[in-house]
Amino acid sequence: xxxxxxxxxEQIIEQLNLQDVKPEDIGDDQALFGDGLGLDSIDALExxxxxQQKYKVKLSNAEDGPKIFRxxxxxxxxxxxxxxxxx
Amino acid sequence: MDQPVLIAGVGVISAIGNTxxxxxxxxxxxxxGIAPIQYLDTEHRDEFPVGEVKLSNDELAxxxxxxxxxxxxxxxxxxxxxxxLTDTGxxxxxxxxxxxxxxxxxxxxxxxxxxxxxxxxDNTKGRLxxxxxxxxxxxxxxxxDQLGIRHHVSTISTACSSSAxxxxxxxxxxxxxxxxxxxxxxxxxxxxxxxxxxxxxxxLDKQPCQPFDANxxxxxxxxxxGYVVLVSKRFASSLKKELCCTLSGYHNANDAYHxxxxxxxxxxxxxxxxxxxxxxxxxxxxxxxxxLHGTGTQNNDSSExxxxxxxxxxxxxxxxxxxxxxxxxxxxxxGIEAVFSALAVQRGLVYPNLRFETPMEGLPFTPExxxxxxxxxxxxLSNSFGFxxxxxxxxxxxx
Amino acid sequence: MYIRAASNISPQNTFxxxxxxxxLIEYNGDRxxxxxxxxxxxxxxxxxxxMSRIIKMGVAAGxxxxxxxxxxxxxxxITGTAYGCLxxxxxxxxxxxxxxxxxxxxxxxxxxxxxxxxxxxxxxxQCHRYNNTFVNGGxxxxxxxxxxxxxxYEGEASNVLIGGIDEITINSHAILKRxxxxxxxxVSNFELFNTPGKxxxxxxxxxxxxxxxxxxxxxxxxxxxxxxxxxxxxxAEIQQHIRTFLLTQNTDINEIGLLLTGSNGDLKNVAVxxxxxxxxxxxxxxxxxxxxxxxxxxxxxxxxxxxxxxxxNGVCSFVSSRNQIPLKKVLIYNHYQNIHHSLxxxxxx
Numbered sequence: 044x045x046x047x048x049x050x051x052x053e054q055i056i057e058q059l060n061l062q063d064v065k066p067e068d069i070g071d072d073q074a075l076f077g078d079g080l081g082l083d084s085i086d087a088l089e090x091x092x093x094x095q096q097k098y099k100v101k102l103s104n105a106e107d108g109p110k111i112f113r114x115x116x117x118x119x120x121x122x123x124x125x126x127x128x129x130x
Numbered sequence: 131m132d133q134p135v136l137i138a139g140v141g142v143i144s145a146i147g148n149t150x151x152x153x154x155x156x157x158x159x160x161x162x163g164i165a166p167i168q169y170l171d172t173e174h175r176d177e178f179p180v181g182e183v184k185l186s187n188d189e190l191a192x193x194x195x196x197x198x199x200x201x202x203x204x205x206x207x208x209x210x211x212x213x214x215l216t217d218t219g220x221x222x223x224x225x226x227x228x229x230x231x232x233x234x235x236x237x238x239x240x241x242x243x244x245x246x247x248x249x250x251x252d253n254t255k256g257r258l259x260x261x262x263x264x265x266x267x268x269x270x271x272x273x274x275d276q277l278g279i280r281h282h283v284s285t286i287s288t289a290c291s292s293s294a295x296x297x298x299x300x301x302x303x304x305x306x307x308x309x310x311x312x313x314x315x316x317x318x319x320x321x322x323x324x325x326x327x328x329x330x331x332x333x334l335d336k337q338p339c340q341p342f343d344a345n346x347x348x349x350x351x352x353x354x355x356g357y358v359v360l361v362s363k364r365f366a367s368s369l370k371k372e373l374c375c376t377l378s379g380y381h382n383a384n385d386a387y388h389x390x391x392x393x394x395x396x397x398x399x400x401x402x403x404x405x406x407x408x409x410x411x412x413x414x415x416x417x418x419x420x421x422l423h424g425t426g427t428q429n430n431d432s433s434e435x436x437x438x439x440x441x442x443x444x445x446x447x448x449x450x451x452x453x454x455x456x457x458x459x460x461x462x463x464x465g466i467e468a469v470f471s472a473l474a475v476q477r478g479l480v481y482p483n484l485r486f487e488t489p490m491e492g493l494p495f496t497p498e499x500x501x502x503x504x505x506x507x508x509x510x511l512s513n514s515f516g517f518x519x520x521x522x523x524x525x526x527x528x529x
Numbered sequence: 530m531y532i533r534a535a536s537n538i539s540p541q542n543t544f545x546x547x548x549x550x551x552x553l554i555e556y557n558g559d560r561x562x563x564x565x566x567x568x569x570x571x572x573x574x575x576x577x578x579x580m581s582r583i584i585k586m587g588v589a590a591g592x593x594x595x596x597x598x599x600x601x602x603x604x605x606x607i608t609g610t611a612y613g614c615l616x617x618x619x620x621x622x623x624x625x626x627x628x629x630x631x632x633x634x635x636x637x638x639x640x641x642x643x644x645x646x647x648x649x650x651x652x653x654x655q656c657h658r659y660n661n662t663f664v665n666g667g668x669x670x671x672x673x674x675x676x677x678x679x680x681x682y683e684g685e686a687s688n689v690l691i692g693g694i695d696e697i698t699i700n701s702h703a704i705l706k707r708x709x710x711x712x713x714x715x716v717s718n719f720e721l722f723n724t725p726g727k728x729x730x731x732x733x734x735x736x737x738x739x740x741x742x743x744x745x746x747x748x749x750x751x752x753x754x755x756x757x758x759x760x761x762x763x764x765a766e767i768q769q770h771i772r773t774f775l776l777t778q779n780t781d782i783n784e785i786g787l788l789l790t791g792s793n794g795d796l797k798n799v800a801v802x803x804x805x806x807x808x809x810x811x812x813x814x815x816x817x818x819x820x821x822x823x824x825x826x827x828x829x830x831x832x833x834x835x836x837x838x839x840x841x842n843g844v845c846s847f848v849s850s851r852n853q854i855p856l857k858k859v860l861i862y863n864h865y866q867n868i869h870h871s872l873x874x875x876x877x878x
Contacts, residue, residue, distance in 0.1 A: 058634075060578040081575060084391060085635060088330060092634040105332040173630040235642065237664075246626050253703045261704055265611055266643065267665035271868065274759070283759045284672045285665040287613070287643035295661055302679050326625050327638035384606075384651045384660040389639055401657055517639070518648025520660055 047119045055115070058093045059086050072114045079114075087112055094118075100125045135301040136366045136529060137358045137374040138220075138311075141213030142469040143206055144354035144456045145181030148193070149213060154473065157481050158501050162455050164338040164350050172322050178334050181352025181457025182320055195276065201238035201263055202319035202353075204272045206462075210355035211273055211313050218359045219371045220311065226365075229282035229309045230274045231300040232357075233292035233316030235461035237266040240321045269317070282309055287461065290423070290516030291382075292316050293356065294464030294524055298380040300360050310365045315357030315465030324460065325351060331390060339426035341451035342435065342497050344488040349425040352457020356466030375475040378509070378527035379412065381405025385519030391429050396437030398521035399423075403441055403511060406523040415445040416509050417525075419480050421471045422497070423513040424451020425458050430515065435493045446495035447511075448504075450483035464514035468524055471512040475526045478504045530678055531748040531878065533688065533741045534597035536590040537834040538563050539734040539822050545593070549838075550846050553821065556718045559711040560697060560731040561823035576653070579636055581616045583696040586735035587646035588653065591692055595654075598739040604686030605659035606647050607676055609669035609693045611826030613643035616698050646694060659686065667865025669693065670827045671757040674873070678755065681742040692737035693830025702731055710795075710824070710866075718820050721794035729793035732823015736830035738837075744878060750840040752833075753858075753874040754778045760868060764804050767870060771809065771862065774872045785813050786856045787845045789832045791863025792817040793824045798867065805862070814848050818861075829871055832861045836875045843877075 052066035055075075059082065069080065076082045087108045094100045100122050102111065111121045143149070145163025146156035156163065167175045169182055183190070183206060190205040191198040194212075211230070220226075241260040249256035263269060270285040282303065286296045293316025300314030318324075328334050328351060335348035358377075366373055383405060385398025392398065407414060423434055438446070452470055453459075459466055473479060483497035508528045515521045537543040540561035541554055554564070563586065568577055571589045580588065587608065595603065620637040639645075644662040651660050659680065663672040670693030677689040705711060712728040721730060740752070756774045761767045775782060788810050792802040794817075806815060822831040836859040839845055844853040857877050864870040 062574055062578055083388070085389065085579070085639060088332060088635045091332075092330070092632055095632050243622060243625070246622050249700075249704075250623055250626055253700070254707070258704070258707060262708065265664070265666060266613070267611060267669065270665060271759075280759050283665065284663065284668070286661065287664040288647075288660070288662050289642050289644055299661075299676060302683070306679055306682065322625060322630065323622060323638075326630050326633055327621065327635075327641075330633050330635035330638055382659045382661065384648070384657050386651045386655050386657055389645075389648065389652065397657065516644075517642055518644045518660075519651060520644055520648065 044119055047122065048115050051115050051118055054093055054097055058089055069115060071116045075112055075114060094122065098122050133305050134363050135304050135360050135377045136363060137377060137472050138361045138366060138369055139214045139217030139359035140374060140469045140472055141210040141217060142354065142356040142466055143183055143210045144459065144466055145183060145352050146455050148185065150469065157455065160482055160484060160501055162338060162484055164457055170320050170322065172325055174325060174329065178325065178336060179338050179350050180320060181350055183353055199259060200272065201269055202240045203234055203236055203238060203317050204263065204269045206319060206353065206355040207232060207269065207273045207317035208276050211277060211357045214313055214357040214359050215277065219369060223278060227281050227310045228279050229300060229303055229312040230270065230277060230279040231284045231286065231296045231312055231314040232270040232273065233286045233296040233461050234266050234269055234318050235287055235289060235292060236318050236321050236324060237269050238263040239323045240319050243322050288516060288520040289518055290460055290463055291514040291520040291522040292461040292464060294468065294514040294522035295382060297358060297377065297464065297468055297524060298382060298522065301377050301380065304360055304362045310362060312360040313357050314360055315355065315468065316462045317355035318353055318459055318461040320351060320353040333427045335426060338485060339454060340485045340487065341422065341424035341426040341454055341483055342431050342490060343486050344490045346426045346428065346431060348427050350457040352459040354456060354459045354462050354466050356462055356469040358468050358472060373529055374472045375526045376529050377524060379406040379410025379525030380523065381409055382522045385521055387519060390517050392433035392515060394433060394436065396433040398519050399434050399437035399513065399515055400441055402521040402523040403437065403513065406511065406525045410525045410527065412509060412525065414442045417447045417511045418507045419474055419510045420447055420449035421467050421510060421512040422449055422451040423515045424453055426453065431490065434513065434515065435490055439494055448480045448498050450481050450497045452481050454484035464522065467512050471510040471526045474507050474510045475528055478507045480504055530681055530752040531741050531744050532738050532750050532752065532837045533745055533748050534594045534739040535749055535834050535837055536593040536597065537734065537736040537831065538565060538586050538590050539831055540564065540732060541821050543834065556730065558715045560702060561718055562697065563733055579640065581614060581640055583614050583616065583694065584640060584646055584649055587692060587694050588649050590735040590737040591650045591690055594690060594737040594739050600688060600739060602654040602656040603688050603690040603739065605680050605689040606650050606656060607661045607673040607689060607691040608647040609663045609673035609827050610643060610646065610695055611664060611666045611669050612695050612701065613664060614641050614645055615696055615701050617641035619698055619700050667826045667869030668757045668871065670830045671755055671871045674755045677740050681740065687743065688739060688741040690737060690739055692735060693827035694735040695733055695825045695827045697731050697733045705731065721820055722792065722817055725794055725796050725799060727796055729795040729824045732819065732825045732828060734822050734828065734831045736834045748878050749837040750875045751878050753876050755873050757869060757871040761870060764801050767801055768809060771872060778874050780858060780874065782809060784858050785860045786854060787839060787859045788813045788815045789818045789836055789859065789861040790815060791819060791828065793819045814845055816847055826865050829861060829863050829873065832863060833873055836861055840875055840877050
């Protein structure tokens, strides 16, 4: 879980082009949207693509976004519980 | 003294017809043009219903006179623009200061995306003729050349408010005595680029859309072209046929809230509608019908609804979104809906908001669900709100 | 109409306080590329993360212009761009083809719409006023200027922020080169006119202006008039346009102290300039401004910056000091690929 969260932080920084932000700047439970890291609805859509491309997890209902993307931990938990098992 | 600008002709091609008459018939018969994808070559063919013009590129070529290798955007544009010009009864533009102000968002992208398939693999490959008219302005030039208009040629691109802004710009060129006749409006063809683009925003409806419905799921993309011919009052008096209506008001404002989302209160929408009323010297209670932007997305309809609630408190006019018929035609929507609005004034029509079932919570009005002929429609407001916060409203009135 | 302030990101040292005229930059090859500022000092980094190069260029020049004019938010924002946001269009299009329309990310698509530059400036300033974008090839900037003039004349605005901007990308350059627009063999921009041949050198730039209805006493120059015309049939028609234009501006050709032409060293484009210089403007100092910025559809915005800069200077800096006379009027005449032609007349305040 910790490794996944560390990896996620790097991926998020890269996908969203968060210049000047380092993985250690993002807390595991820090709010990503609103006042936290300041992400917005476009970032949420980018994260949906990130999940699909890098973690093979699909989010088909955009409305689930806010609770899944609340923090790095909630994203990691979502990935863990929805991973497509290796064939 | 503010010179009135009159509408002497209209032309349109959309998912519900290839001519004004065909469009009117579909509106009256409440027959939607939203259907499974038939012509666009895309991986998402079976996923999203759209408002395609029911003609292949070959058929459009024959109808327009363009070669089939020419962008679909240009072909749609020429067909509608020609119809509008013919509608005026003007047979000779010689000696007239004529302008063609056309808007689009995709330009020749329908051909460019074919080119890119070959070009990306090898940048010496791909047929150049597919990209030579890629630019938005190149499409306008192609059509201007066919119409024989050289005096003033312009292209505007402000997302979904594009052709409303084109009509506004055209009207002002007449009012400022720079032009006598202006064909103004817009065009857009369905492309993989826009279909996929909107899909990334997760605002496409997998079913036929339901604008202003509490359970709306998103928009259906559409394509088409719509133009009005604007003339000065002085020139109008020389025309033999009866004029359609006047463009009595217009306003361009910016929501400045977010790149793609509209503000919850509908700030930009409110400013655009208010400004148009002010320009027309009208009160909100003077409006008889609103042709809503009404895309069917959660965000637009809430935002536009909020703005209308505030501005029209106490006297909500009849209103509907015709995008349930045509789909969201992007750069063409302002033009196509301007034509529908002008005809609404001329013939006393109110169009239905198809597939409406459940009113949105908190909105003190519901859209019209049936087509009707009214004893008099004096003033119609047409809204076009787009990405980048670009909000424009037009008002058409009895002359 | 007065140019209260101007800001220009171009292939020369034109942005901010730069030694532009003392250090003209030479380019060898087939393109001139913009010298870009450090955007971190001009735009909040939290916002630039999503912006592609052209958007940064537009926003930076626009904001710098407003800063110079001491204005928080203009009454209107207008942009002229022929190609729009090419890099974003290219990114989305490429991914769409390569990934077969699957798992595409939204940012490039959102940024690719032509009105993004005008929209981003409005967003940054929370400006709810008039906002427009013209995209008509070589007339995009001129159409915008006309729109601005009308707004000021109508009283809808007392000041307007307007810019002309276009970029080169690897792919757009490759495509336009295949179409024969650019030189096959490398050439220097300083030698472009001494070695006429097939093709020119590509350019790009972002020039923004704050125009106002009233004189401030501190303006760069006055815009007397703008005219654009489309596909003239022959040189005679062009000459007629120029004569009519000057007549409507109550200006005699002899009053023109400097002519900026859009000659680009391409054999198929230069003929008209040669004729004009020979017959109409034989006594006027001439600058072929595309030697400085390269060829692109909205290059007339660079020309307007240069013309206003010279007028502000008082004399033409490209003329030796003993031949310098006070600059009263500067005329810009340009055409893009013989399709859109334009005339802009500026005068000293």
